[in-house]
Amino acid sequence: MSEQADQRAQPTDEERVEMLETMLRIREFESRMRDNFADAEIPGFLHLYIGQEAMATGVCQVLEDRDYLTSTHRGHGHCIARGLDTTKMAAEIYGKETGYCNGKGGSMHIADVEAGMLGANGIVAGGVPIATGAALSSKMRGTDQVAVAFFGDGALSEGAFHESFNQAAIWDLPLIGIVENNQYGEMSGIDEQHPPSTHDDLTIYGEPYGAHREQVDGMDVEAVYDAAARAVERARHGEGPSLVECVGYRFEGHHEGDSEFYRDDGEYEHWKSKDPVETYPERLIDEGVLTADEWAAMQADVETEIDEAIEFARESPMPDPQQAYEGLYADGGDSR
């Protein structure tokens, strides 16, 4: 941790329950997508966020509806945490006309620009300059909107990250970078991705840009909430960019079907003991914020919601093939 928090941001009990529900919704949605992908119901390929739920959830809990975010190829969690509709998400992943992008984007490109969600992105660090531009736009329009760029540890090796943070620092932009360190860049560990001087604290990459830096336990949703609250507050008050590293783990492969040959013995079990979707409900029950019955009811409700989302996706029509030629340009002058 590079800077000590002077004051801890504490979610209310209501927010804590909300965050649990969000994490559960992500887990349930993705687990079902995993199973249905394995059953060959879903075209293309799939990158899952399972294990990292606390990261997106803690950050999005402190955002306002007017704020912006950009996401990654592993973007379902960010979308759900932002409040996107799981029904339209499922339909998009199934390639259906009723999806967020009418079947033009799929799993890696879900977006809802009106909701400030400027897109999942198939290019590592591809969204960081876009978030920087949203932050610039907020500043030029004189609003107090902030922009959050979610990206993995691998994005820190991309020029796009460095160019964006350099520019955001020079211009004092309300940009918050969330480094989701899930221990792997695709299928290579940190030793092959970053020099040893950075391994203990990847926020060091923000140091030359003068970014406010915090490293937190990415399996602890309240630790994420706390760091994100401070970064967002700074951004909203014109104090420039922040870089927050969430240290956690991805329980699934880089994509579904990955043999996961690269994991060390015992590694999975170590991280599984920190699984936020298992530890957080226990904690809330222990602390009397939630009863066991309420937790059971929440699980049943979310399961029903996801059942319905998947049913909607299954039953929705495929896009009319002619739609392949639509949507390219605003003036309707589409491709020849």
Place this chain on the structure above:
Amino acid sequence: MSLASRETEEMAVRDVINQTLDEEMERDERVYIQGIDVHGRGGTSNILKGLDEKYGRERVRNTPISEVSIVGSALGAAATGMRPVVEIMYCGFLGVAGDQLLNQVAKMRYMFGGKLDLPLVIRTKNVMGANAAAQHSQALHHWLAAIPGLKVVCTSTPEDTKGLFKAAIRSNDPIMLFEHGSVYNETGQVPVEDYTFEIGEAAVEREGEDVTVVATQAQLWNALEAAEQLGEEGISVEVVNPRTISPLDTETIAASARKTGRCVVVDDTPLSYGTQSQIAADVSEEAFFDLDFPVQRLGIPDVPTPFSPSLENEILIDTDDIVDAILTLA
């Protein structure tokens, strides 16, 4: 378009760009400029001089030397309520911003189901004949035109510069606006009134009966000179300015080729896989049975542009080359 009935003034292309950006920034406060040394120096060709004093550093915004974030942040700003006009100093530097152009700017609207507008203009310049060597001397509009999702405009004359700039800035789609270093100081009559030229419409710059020459930018000026020379020898040359490379106005170009039965396409992109090949293919498909000869292409030979004047002059296309090509057909 007839200039006869309208008030016009004589202006150089570089001054038209400055004045047009000024008018559009005045008209819409969401329009702003970002790029390297746009403030102070007035951009790499000093064209923006004075805009900084009028609009300040917020709207004439110097960036670090970071083409990825120059383009990417402009895209993000365009997606969230601004109308950025970006300057990329030389077209060769577009390569640095490659992913943002290819995978973000071009694909964002389509991939999101056509649900957002991206009012983004990226200005850059083609350069040939400046003894600047290969990285600073090339024409690349064909390269970007090969990417669905980008509209690509080439400005050539004072009149089209104003009409195309205004159309591009007011468009809700991403537009690659290619200027050409060799035409900045060319002058011509420009209507004083506010007007736009439709993106995707070509113009017949000179009417003729015997041969059609389709030419862009510096080569348009050479083609008009060649037409003038050949006119004195009794050969009537029609000159067509595509104005927009993508989408290309095949209809206007093919109609001219049908009328004359002969077509030469001349452009500063490399000959192989260049603009010329696309236009030649379109004309052949549309007008084959009305052509008396195969469509001829003039382009830069397939080498990087060399530095030394004796080497560079060898590969450049000039008015004589166009005259020779026309005479081959005549």
